[in-house]
Amino acid sequence: MAFSEQQQRWYEAACARIDKERLKQRTLELTRIHSPTGAEAAASRYLVEQMSAMGLDAEYQTISEQSGNAVGRLAGSGEGARMLLYAPVDTHLEADESRDVPWVGPELRDDMKTDAYTQGDLVIGLGASNPKCMVTTLMEAVHAVREAGVPLKGEAVLAFAGGGMPQLVPERNHFGLSSGVSQMLMRGVTADFGIIFKPWWEIYHDHPGMCWFKVSVRGTLGYSGIPRGTPGFRSSIVPAARVILALEDWLPRYTERHTRGQIAPEGWIAAVRSGWPEKPAFPSATTEIYLDLRCNPHQTTAEVQAEFDAAMRDILARNPGVEADWEMYASVPGSRTPEDHWVVRSATRGWEAQEGRPYPGAPMLAGQTDAAAINNLGIPLVRIGYPWIGDETVPEAFAEGLGGMGVCNIQGMIKPCRALIYSIIDSLTREREALEL
Secondary structure: OOOOHHHHHHHHHHHHOOOHHHHHHHHHHHHOOOOEOOOOHHHHHHHHHHHHHOOOEEEEEEOOOOOEEEEEEEOOOOOOOEEEEEEEOOEOOOOOHHHHOOOOOOOOOHHHOOOOEEEOOEEEOOOHHHHHHHHHHHHHHHHHHHHOOOOOOOEEEEEEEOOOOOOOEHHHOOEOOOHHHHHHHOOOOOOOEEEEEEEOOOEEOEEOEEEEEEEEEEOOOOOOOOOOOOOOOOOOHHHHHHHHHHHHHHHHHHHHHHOEOOEOOOEEEEEEEEOOOOOOOOOOOEEEEEEEEEEOOOOOHHHHHHHHHHHHHHHHHOOOOOEEEEEEEEEEOOEEOOOOOHHHHHHHHHHHHHHOOOOOOOOOEOOOOOHHHHHHOOOOEEEEEEOOOOOOOOOHHHOOOOOOOOEEEHHHHHHHHHHHHHHHHHHHOOOHHHHOO
């Protein structure tokens, strides 16, 4: 459904209202507000203030003393659809050397710290690229639509939740794994469909899930003064190494078997834990291996667990003498929105309007987001994104590894912002019947 002449005028007027300096300043301010998973209250309260200043009906949803969500509504005439525009607000690191180093590297780089700064069009600081500029670009799109005076029939719902990172934080009520968005959608926030804004300038309607496993390899408590081979003493660490290598051999074949649609579900061993660093004279009786298996929307988490069970039984059968048990300790099912759903087609048109060519299709993905939970809770969702800052634009000091996802190119957000505006106007200036609702 092409834009009418009037819709095109509204679209051009709204795009003309995009304010790059406002977007940069808001991204800088939000990046300077520390919001690790389970402690997003200050950032969410800031967003409520900003959305209220934009003229939106904004509210803060309390989850705990440390955490909360931010929601803002731009109402229309009531004849149209309700559209969710979503991004998480929490960061994956604590910005605390005592907790993050050496696991992030030898030191906290500037893109892992909260004292953010600008460098030309770049905003540098923990989470500047993911998730802070995702939040502020959604806000800028709605801000521009409102300033342009576009007469909406439907309602735009800006929604920013905590607990979106794929982690669990024990000291903050085990927050994470979409806990914030789950509470948000069970406490009055709803929509007919929506967009989640994430990295990569692509369109995804399939949303990966994930399953977390802990493998415990068993031995006996030892003592470094005991000769090797002494009856009654067995290492857990050396057998665990054999299990790790066997899993590393199995994981690529798992991915190959379950690649389907837009998803190539990867798996990674992420942590190994054993014994006491302060007393290495006593080799541990248990070595724990932690891994994340992604899954596509066509797999249930029970099917993933059954497949992992079979893989572990096979590994043990091929390694006599290795004793181990295992469990799945967290999971989020994958989900999908039909490719012909209105919001998917609208997002694709928005992409094509920026590129001037048909959308060629997205590369395979395994990145898990709140989209899986939102979709599973009943809101059809499409993922669109922005160009992930590449080696040609990121300063060399921040080019290695994932880092703090903390370098945002504001100029690179303008094209995605225009695509968001396209879908907002496309979806919310029509009556419900035109959207097949």
